[in-house]
Amino acid sequence: DTGVSQNPRHKITKRGQNVTFRCDPISEHNRLYWYRQTLGQGPEFLTYFQNEAQLEKSRLLSDRFSAERPKGSFSTLEIQRTEQGDSAMYLCASSGTEKLFFGSGTQLSVL
Amino acid sequence: GEDVEQSLFLSVREGDSSVINCTYTDSSSTYLYWYKQEPGAGLQLLTYIFSNMDMKQDQRLTVLLNKKDKHLSLRIADTQTGDSAIYFCAESIRGYSTLTFGKGTMLLVSP
DSSP states (O other): OOOOEEEOSEEEEOTTOOEEEEEEOOTTOOEEEEEEEOTTSOOEEEEEEETTEEEEEOTTSOTTEEEEOTTSSOEEEEESSOOGGGOEEEEEEEESSSOOEEOOOEEEEEO | OOOEEEOSEEEEETTSOEEEEEEEOOTTOOEEEEEEEOTTOOEEEEEEEETTOSEEEETTEEEEEETTTTEEEEEESSOOGGGOEEEEEEEEOSTTSOEEEOOOEEEEEEO
16 A cells, blocks of 8 residues: 555646646545645545546536546546646545545645 | 534643544534644544544544534544644545545644
């Protein structure tokens, strides 16, 4: 069990650029989640996959955001035309049961 | 609606017990969780409790759940300086597909 792995750890980008983050869940976990955390706040749910199916999306996930989990293993989260308000920690979690395990996150800074 | 509230800050001396409190609003919560977050890191699952239980103990951690008052607490016995971190309470409602987090309680342990 190597835990949930997220890459990159940090990303600095200019407003208007596209960014993509990757999450590798714990290998036997069929559920994968994306959350966003801003300074001083708790994580907020963005979206959730069971295997390769995206089952739920938060209203926080605007049209500029897209997430995929093509083979039911790793997942990517893409943000198009980034805005300064997208600056946050993007956390991935996975689970096989009621226990959700989080990765270390990708810290996005949009300049 | 879904709303989880926590006090923002708690300061204790090393060796004392810490009690972190949380209230939630949705009576249909199925699982309630405590996570720990250290600076710049992801969330570490500490413990969780199923909604039909009222207490769970795990080494130095004791979770108490009062469903009538929708109140959850985390007691840390013999608090150490390494316990200094932000502690998040979270509830799941629809099984465990998504979690709603509080804003976190910063615990500061002084020697």
